[in-house]
Amino acid sequence: MDDLYRQIIIERYKTPHYRGHLDPHDIFFEDDNPTCGDHIEITVQVEDGVVKSAAFDGHGCSISQAAADLLIESIHGKPLDEVKALTKDDVIELLGIELGPVRLKCALLSLKVLKAGAYGLGKEEVSDALVE
Amino acid sequence: MPKTPLDIGLIRADFPILNRELASGKKLVYLDSTATAQKPIAVINAMDEFYRLNNANIHRGIHTLAEESTAMYEKARQQIADFINASAAREVIYTRNTTESINLVAYTWARANLKAGDVIILTEMEHHSNLVPWQILTAERGVRLEFVPVTDDYLFDMDAYRELLKLEPKLISFTHMSNVLGTINPAKEIIRLAHEAGALTLVDGAQSVPHLPVDVQDLDADFMAFSAHKMVGPTGIGALYGKMDLLQSMPPFLGGGDMIRTVHLREFVANEVPYKFEAGTPAIAEAIGFGAAAAYLQNIGMDAVAAHEHEMTEYVLERLAEIPGIKVFGPEAEHKGAVASFEMDGVHPHDVAQILDSEGIAVRAGHHCAQPLHEMCGVQSTTRASFYLYNTKEEVDALVEGIYKVKKIFG
Numbered sequence A: 001m002d003d004l005y006r007q008i009i010i011e012r013y014k015t016p017h018y019r020g021h022l023d024p025h026d027i028f029f030e031d032d033n034p035t036c037g038d039h040i041e042i043t044v045q046v047e048d049g050v051v052k053s054a055a056f057d058g059h060g061c062s063i064s065q066a067a068a069d070l071l072i073e074s075i076h077g078k079p080l081d082e083v084k085a086l087t088k089d090d091v092i093e094l095l096g097i098e099l100g101p102v103r104l105k106c107a108l109l110s111l112k113v114l115k116a117g118a119y120g121l122g123k124e125e126v127s128d129a130l131v132e
Numbered sequence B: 001m002p003k004t005p006l007d008i009g010l011i012r013a014d015f016p017i018l019n020r021e022l023a024s025g026k027k028l029v030y031l032d033s034t035a036t037a038q039k040p041i042a043v044i045n046a047m048d049e050f051y052r053l054n055n056a057n058i059h060r061g062i063h064t065l066a067e068e069s070t071a072m073y074e075k076a077r078q079q080i081a082d083f084i085n086a087s088a089a090r091e092v093i094y095t096r097n098t099t100e101s102i103n104l105v106a107y108t109w110a111r112a113n114l115k116a117g118d119v120i121i122l123t124e125m126e127h128h129s130n131l132v133p134w135q136i137l138t139a140e141r142g143v144r145l146e147f148v149p150v151t152d153d154y155l156f157d158m159d160a161y162r163e164l165l166k167l168e169p170k171l172i173s174f175t176h177m178s179n180v181l182g183t184i185n186p187a188k189e190i191i192r193l194a195h196e197a198g199a200l201t202l203v204d205g206a207q208s209v210p211h212l213p214v215d216v217q218d219l220d221a222d223f224m225a226f227s228a229h230k231m232v233g234p235t236g237i238g239a240l241y242g243k244m245d246l247l248q249s250m251p252p253f254l255g256g257g258d259m260i261r262t263v264h265l266r267e268f269v270a271n272e273v274p275y276k277f278e279a280g281t282p283a284i285a286e287a288i289g290f291g292a293a294a295a296y297l298q299n300i301g302m303d304a305v306a307a308h309e310h311e312m313t314e315y316v317l318e319r320l321a322e323i324p325g326i327k328v329f330g331p332e333a334e335h336k337g338a339v340a341s342f343e344m345d346g347v348h349p350h351d352v353a354q355i356l357d358s359e360g361i362a363v364r365a366g367h368h369c370a371q372p373l374h375e376m377c378g379v380q381s382t383t384r385a386s387f388y389l390y391n392t393k394e395e396v397d398a399l400v401e402g403i404y405k406v407k408k409i410f411g
């Protein structure tokens, strides 16, 4: 348990570094986790195919919010192609914890939103396949 | 309240799962009976024995096993009818669960009797299963939905209801007990007023039938929907109670075997009630388990169950009130079943539930299939602890200690 609630997760949940909404932005996407109502929106500014700045907003449990904050931090300065290639393992590594199937969905919501935005998908095209 | 007449130690001994230890080495504290109840040995054995000794398909066989299975399946229907005091076993239709029971009424009675503009009254505290079937009907038929609000005290708004009845509704479909607030609605009065206004009533009994003494004749309910799994029975089976004349007047639900009297290539004659509504091979072992569950609860006595749960409700509300930063949604104990849905300052319900789980305490986090109600309460989701006949005050104490651990971690 004390593993699951590592200090960094509690800290990023309470005081996220990248919470906000960028305007103007090149990428915007939002989605919910229907089982718990968690919500994440992501805005990204891209310059020459590289992430110049990014932010997230939304609400949810500590895992979903800390994962979003750490994920956004990790993509600053990254080529968009690398962002598109991110996987579930990248998020698990960022969090540094083992997660059961339910909490994994919380952790991966921000990646799903980010990749859907990066690929320019429509709402109906979003699926868990994006983060497998 | 008189001292509880239940011997909780004896009751707990009937439920093998309550002795289980979890990976954390903690003993299970099961506070999620509103989602599904645990099962006593009597129910587990009834189903196990059926498969070991009697198993055969019902209604169409002459051989011994088929006769035994049919008799057991029908005996269970009688046990369920007795449990809710239906005037005849035939008024109990087997379904998969409460959700299917409500859909049965929406697809048969409502589609045969309602037209565009007809009014159905629901409440703001409904489970999704008593909202979505009517929303589908609205999209298809132009039926109009109206909602009885919830008062500031989390009660059914009787005054608003009386006003809505002036719209000459055709049906009032309402939950007898809210699975989030615990609010126990005054069903008898709601039904009396509905009948005065010329409307029929469908009671969502998913929470009331397991936890309160329910007498469909005394309530004068036209329909009552409930699930076995919430009343110590198996999953996969539920019931719709309906008054005989109504059931007889309704068209069938699903088409297929068992629901017919005769079939020709281009037409069929429907079977009699209740078989008319039971197409295909049903959940036979589950029906038998359902009957055993009803008999188990009836033997203990629902007055005693309700009295024990009332004591639990008072105690959990008192203990949660001691903790700073906790807000419980729902009415005073007097009008409330043993459900405590709460919000905790600065901590998401998922995190609360996860930390409680590490202490062996099973609670539920989410919107509990009542999103509109959560919107009304101004929250996304809540943590819900719910109690049944086998829960103890010590388990409430464990919950409170667990909540203090959450506070420490999120400090």
Ligand SMILES: Cc1ncc(COP(=O)(O)O)c(C=O)c1O
Pocket: B034, B035, B097, B098, B099, B100, B127, B129, B130, B175, B177, B178, B179, B204, B206, B207, B227, B238, B369
């Ligand atoms: C008030 C209420 N109605 C309906 C249901 C749906 O029951 P089931 O899932 O067994 O169909 C529930 C279950 O949570 C409930 O609490």
